Amino acid sequence: MTANLLNLNVDTLFEQHSVSEIDAVHKKIQSVVENKREELRTHVGERYRDLLQAADTIAAMQTSAGTLMEQVQHVQANCRSLNEQQLLGFQSTANASAKDAVLQERNAGKKLQTYYGTMAQIKLLTALPELIWTHLDNDRFYAATELFIFSRHISTGLQLDGQSTLMQKLPVARKQWEILRPFHVTIKQAILTALEREELLSEMAVDCLQSLLLLDKSDLSAVLKSFLNLRSSAFLNCLQSGPSEPRRVKDRILASLNVLNSTVDLLDKCLLGDSLLFSRLEECASSTCPPSINRMESSERQLVHLLPDIIAGFRPQFEVPQLTPEQMGSSLQQWLDKMNALAAAHLQQVFALVSNMQTIQDIKSAARTNGRPEFVRLEQQLHLKHSQLDFYARKYVPLINARVREIIRSSWSSAMKQTYEQVLLLIESGQSQPPQQIWREQSDDLPLSLAAALSDQPKRLANRTKGYDGATIELCKRFDSHLTNIVQELNVMLQEPTTRVEDKVSLIEFLRETAEEQLTEYLTNLKGLQLRERPALLLALRNSLALVELCPNLKLCFCQPSSWRQWTDNSSGVGIEHWQRICGLIEEEMLSFWLLIVDDVLAGHNCDEKLPKVINHEVVLSDFALWQTLTLEQRDEDQEQSVQSTIRIPSQPRLSLQTYLHQLIQALNLVVPQTLPPKVLQAFIKRLIEKLLRHYEGLAHAECTKASQNIALQLYFDLKFLERVFSISREERTLYDQIHAQQNQLRDCIDPFDFELFAEHITAHVSRAASRLQGELGVLTPSPAAPSQAATAASSLAHESDPNVLCLSSSGSTSLWFPLLPIVMPQAAGRVNSTERTSLALEPVEKTATTTPTRKSGGNGARKGDSSKSKSSAASFFGMSQEWFR
Known part of the structure; x- marks a missing residue:
């Protein structure tokens, strides 16, 4: 494509092609020139920029030296003409001829001045692209915008004089404007990109807003709308994590909250009252504001005496806009409605990636540390509803609470699902095996020390007397470990000082409700299996009852630990009632399994x-x-x-x-x-x-x-x-x-x-x-047992300790196994x-x-003597007191 453009014959171009094709070729040439210029600038880089500037300075000095020599020559010519004019009275030439000579000299001087002014403007146009790029690279957007407006002003003046003989001989002016014209899009795109940044300072925000006002000549309400839309894009960008720069979920959430709070803070500092933007606009509109030529390099500023006054004294014109609090509040309300929709659609998806309570606590701590704007004062000033600007309380706290509940629910569901699957495996493997011999003595049945006996380790012999084998104990151990993690993670949230007491009580109640719901679902699934074989029924009910007795953290989900009761007040009794109810439900469902076994035995x-x-x-x-x-x-x-x-x-x-x-x-x-x-x-x-x-x-x-x-x-x-x-x-x-x-x-x-x-x-x-x-x-x-105790003992499937029997099968509930x-x-x-x-x-x-x-007489006395003798002999044999036999 580039080779074709180089071989293009300009003379035959207008003869062989139409106007549209010529326009297309023109655009292609301009695009290629821009690309080449970009490649050259990228290739040269920062290290050669000073060299180019020095070359430009040498060229400018050469031009200045040549101009100076020409001016000296003009001074000599003027001196010579003045000398001749003084001798006119002694000459015999007519007065008419002298006047014609003066007019010709004046016209020649005017043409020469026009020529120098045009050359100076073309010189400015050639220097402006590099200077604009420099300002853009340094994030000085208003300076770049002002120079672009200045270049457009120069180009417009030169184009208006395009029919002159001089301009027809200098097509470079028109070509240079074609180079400068794309800067309108480039500068605007750079401003929009800057406004989408996560970290945006108030000075840069004012610079961008002022640049938009100058660049598009738009009103302040449109600029405000664009600003809010760009901050919405910045909010979405914070929630995303690209493959090249992955970000943690916590950082993304905190960054999005920072964007929302900083947006309100920027509006307060930049657009409300005597803010930075209005102060900056008043400075630019004052008569003391320097002209745009002062932003040029020193070599270009030396040519100011050659420029026309309309060019040398040019400065951007601003009309200080007015923005009432009602207009600001209306625009902000529309933006808040949009942010509510975006938060509901995207922020919740990011919160769904949070996997533990520690991350949530870190988010809450960081949100409290970073601080929030004075939303109460702003709401009153902008006539907004209460707490609409408190983004953390309105948008993030509900999502945090919902995610905490979801973590609890998913953790409970996962633990209950794994337990249910393990119970199914035990049932399937137990049906093909003979009844397990739980009475076989093992070396680790009894504790080796008093400390081990008093610890919370599972009592192996006691568990075996209840029918709990090693697989059942391991099942309960895994389930209890899952519940331990749930209780510990919830404890992290409850110990967090910023959480309200109402939210803490709500989380505790939610844990209880979730535990009750999951256990109920587990029992429903277990009943849905419709087991009929005796081994399967026995394994199902044995493993289910073991969950209540061998999982202490299951009870903590209903009856709160002592560290939680400071928030629940009188709710501990309610928790015990719920625990008793769920235990009753489990016993009732397991009783139905027992009755199936009983009916099967009686039927056989x-x-x-x-x-x-x-x-x-x-x-x-x-x-x-x-x-x-x-x-x-x-x-x-x-x-x-x-x-x-x-x-x-x-x-x-x-x-x-x-x-x-x-x-x-x-x-x-x-x-x-x-x-x-x-x-x-x-x-x-x-x-x-x-x-x-x-x-x-x-x-x-x-x-x-x-x-x-x-x-x-x-x-x-x-x-x-x-x-x-x-x-x-x-x-x-x-x-x-x-x-x-x-x-x-x-x-x-x-x-x-x-x-x-x-x-x-x-x-x-x-x-x-x-x-x-x-x-x-x-x-x-x-x-x-006594008649009063018999009814109580018959009302439960659990067990109770008795001082007359070794605690082999007792769990401290109601009755004995043996x-x-x-x-x-x-x-x-x-x-x-x-x-x-x-x-x-x-x-x-x-x-x-x-x-x-x-x-019959005397029989009772003899019987009493024999019975006491048998008691004493039995007591001496077993090493027990006679009270054991009473």
Whole structure:
């Protein structure tokens, strides 16, 4: 392209091309010249600039020397002409000829002066581009703008005289203006770029605004609008991070806040009242302002005597604009509305990149340190709404609070999601494995020192007694570590002094609500799996209950630490209520899993299938245990003779019932290696008793039962045994009424006189059988707690410490996993003598006939002595005090 332009024939150009093509060629030539000039300037650089200036100075000195020589010659010619004029009176030449000669000389001098003035203006035009670039490089935008206006003024004067012979011989003037014309766009672009800077000083802002007023001759309202739009662009630029210059999120947020505050501060310093801009405009409009020629170099200023007055005395003209507070407030309100939209669209995206509370605290501390403009005074002066200029409070604080909540929610969601996925993995891996042996002793079960025992380390043996294996403990450890990070990060925000108390309380409440929401979602997802296999159900409920017991930071999300209670005041009790409610919710959901396991076990061992449905003679011989034969001795009041009568009384429940209960125990041991929680055990017993009562109800309506008193007596004994073993009290009204109704129904099948005789002995035998079989049925029998404590213990799946039992399975909640060992109480056999006790011990092996007198004396004392002896021997064997057995 450049080669084609160099080979261009100017003479044939207008003959071979149209006007539009010639115009295009002209623009291309001008563009190439500008590019070459830029390349030359870039290539030469700063080190050769002084050399060029020296060359220009030498050329100027050469021109000045030549001009001086010409002037000396003119002085000599003038002196010669004056000498001749003095001799005119002595000459014979006419006066008319002398006047013509003077006019010719004057015209020649005028033409010469015009010529020198034109040359001086062209010299200025050639020096102006380099000078304008120098001012632009040094961020002196108004000086560059004034020189550009000055060059346009010179070029306009030369173009108006373009038809003269001199100007037609000097096309360089027109070409030089073509070089200077693009500076209008260049200067304006440099001003706009400067106004988009992140750090903008008030002096530079005034320089840019004054340059815009002079360059485009626009009014102040338009300049203000442009200024605010450029500060909006600066705000967006701060929020972005380019690949070449990456910036941290904190720096971007603080930079954007600084742009907003500095914009308001610049408006206050530059445009309100007697500000810098109006002071600068008044100085430029005064008569004492120096002309634009003074901004030229010294070599060019020496040519001022050759320039016309219109050029030498030129200075920019300003009309001091007026900007009322209402106009300023209206423009600022529009800008605020725009910034609200930009902040909602872009600032929130940047805040979404903040990943921890420490960064947020650093942002708040830096925002407090940097300070803010006096927005209250400005709002009153500009008639704006309250706190509209407080950008930090209106735009950043809500986003900070929202981001803090989002961090808490995302951290909780991530922790809960990972825990849920780990629970699924444990469930999938546990279904294919046999039930875990949690009773295998390990070396690290017991603490090695008292300090380790008193520390917060997980009690391994205690956890294993609850069914929490190593995988469950590790699961809870990971979950609790996530919660530790959440609590610590929130503590960073709560300890930050600039956070309001209301915001701190709101964050604490949000943490509690988020924890409750995530736990509820976890339980919902767990229920949505619709687990039916026993191992899967057991793993699910065991891991879920472990979260409450083995994750102390979970409780801190509901019950605030002591360092937080200074802001919550009386809300600590509310936190405990929420914690109890979420624990109740977890226990309720896990109870449904337990009930599925219970129903599955009972469905696999149905009493209708295990127990005989019809009682005949064969069943009596094979199923009924040996009865105890008692000989009663009574005296006849009339004859005073002893009358002996023999009665037979059941001594233990049916063998099929004992076998069935033993099979249930074995099934539970296979499914659940540890004992059942009290609430689950209560539900299991309730369902078991309901099934057994339906079975015994069918037997009670059978003809064989109504026809045989012995069958009815054995069935009555079984029901009394079930009532005693499973502690069916009046508090469980439904079961209590059902079992007593069936007992009364079977009692109707027994002779009243015989039942009156049997009743006392049946009660004693039931008590003995229950005490004897309690060790075998221990996993099914509830703990021997007081009636008032039984209801409390049955209302929870958690556990409670007891001073009579080693704290192996206690978590300090409500009840024990393990009941006490069965102990034969003295009052249980208070009316039986030593011979009868011997027969009871031999009952399972052989039948023994005993004689029981009607009146028994001294039996209680003997029993008390034997019981105290057994207690002391047992206490000495286990190394415990006798209080342990009470």
